[in-house]
Amino acid sequence: MSLVVTTPEEAWIPAARQLAVRLGLPFLAWAETADCLVLALRPERLELVARSRGRGEPVYVEFSTAIATARRQEGLKQDLARAVGLKGGWRPSVLDATPGLGRDGFVLAALGCRVTFVERSPVIHALLADGLKRAHGHGVPESERLALIQDEATNHLNNHSESQRPDVIYLDPMHPERTKAALVKKEMRLLRQVVGEDGDADGLVRAALRVARLRVVVKRPRLAVPLDARVADAVIEGRSVRYDLYFTAELPKGAPRAGDEGVLPPSSTFVTTPLSAASTSFPLPR
Numbered sequence: 477m478s479l480v481v482t483t484p485e486e487a488w489i490p491a492a493r494q495l496a497v498r499l500g501l502p503f504l505a506w507a508e509t510a511d512c513l514v515l516a517l518r519p520e521r522l523e524l525v526a527r528s529r530g531r532g533e534p535v536y537v538e539f540s541t542a543i544a545t546a547r548r549q550e551g552l553k554q555d556l557a558r559a560v561g562l563k564g565g566w567r568p569s570v571l572d573a574t575p576g577l578g579r580d581g582f583v584l585a586a587l588g589c590r591v592t593f594v595e596r597s598p599v600i601h602a603l604l605a606d607g608l609k610r611a612h613g614h615g616v617p618e619s620e621r622l623a624l625i626q627d628e629a630t631n632h633l634n635n636h637s638e639s640q641r642p643d644v645i646y647l648d649p650m651h652p653e654r655t656k657a658a659l660v661k662k663e664m665r666l667l668r669q670v671v672g673e674d675g676d677a678d679g680l681v682r683a684a685l686r687v688a689r690l691r692v693v694v695k696r697p698r699l700a701v702p703l704d705a706r707v708a709d710a711v712i713e714g715r716s717v718r719y720d721l722y723f724t725a726e727l728p729k730g731a732p733r734a735g736d737e738g739v740l741p742p743s744s745t746f747v748t749t750p751l752s753a754a755s756t757s758f759p760l761p762r
């Protein structure tokens with residue numbers, strides 16, 4: 477199913493056409509999109525919707541105070557916070573090189589980190605830009621700790637200046653497709669239709685390891701091979717995902733290490749995954 481830009485609002489047609497041109501996508505009138513995967517420009521937000529699938533649940537970026545509060549209440553014991561190394565008052569700067577819908581990055585911002593999103597897909601970048609703009613508009617304080625860049629992250633990291641090196645680089649590339657389709661969340665299926673497989677993630681982890689001042693954190697399905705077949709320095713394992721930790725410098729005192737409670741030593745039984753092509757970039761809409 478190919479992606480088109482549309483809007484159900486007559487008055488928004490010129491803006492939707494402009495967005496289509498910026499993203500290099502076709503524009504179709506709303507009435508003609510009944511069987512399409514659409515990027516729908518609505519007055520309230522920008523949404524990705526598969527209109528052919530039942531009611532077509534929209535996918536969009538949401539950076540709200542309610543979400544931030546809920547994730548803050550989960551505290552520093554949540555696996556993501558421990559993986560990134562938050563402890564006491566320590567809040568590293570984070571470069572999220574695979575932001576997607578920005579959920580993980582927003583959790584880190586809610587917990588006090590400054591997070592820079594570097595997203596290469598122009599469509600996903602447009603959704604993030606829209607979510608960020610709405611959050612700023614609603615005065616969501618956490619949005620002040622978020623920055624957004626459209627770029628291919630390996631390229632971005634290879635051109636990184638010494639003074640701008642982030643403490644932590646966070647990677648969550650598109651996971652390999654699971655055999656039981658029902659297990660893959662609808663939202664992930666939609667995202668996959670837009671960005672495809674992130675088959676070049678091995679190169680990304682190598683670039684990240686050259687740039688991160690303190691550590692690289694890779695989120696993987698619990699049983700997946702590690703990126704670049706690289707044995708992690710420590711692993712935090714959850715029910716369905718795990719975080720592979722690669723330390724690039726001496727850790728601040730108290731940060732989780734292999735051997736701490738809930739932090740596993742690395743496994744050495746992994747095999748190599750193949751590399752493949754990257755995608756293109758386009759300028760930011762709106």
Ligand SMILES: C[S@@+](CC[C@H](N)C(=O)[O-])C[C@H]1O[C@@H](n2cnc3c(N)ncnc32)[C@H](O)[C@@H]1O
Nearest residue numbers: 574575576577578579580596628629648650671
């Ligand atoms: C699985 S999603 C990430 C989900 C995200 N962690 C969240 O919480 O919403 C992966 C995203 O990373 C982006 N991505 C993958 N490789 C990238 C790269 N080399 N540079 C920039 N973005 C990349 C993809 O376009 C996709 O939007």
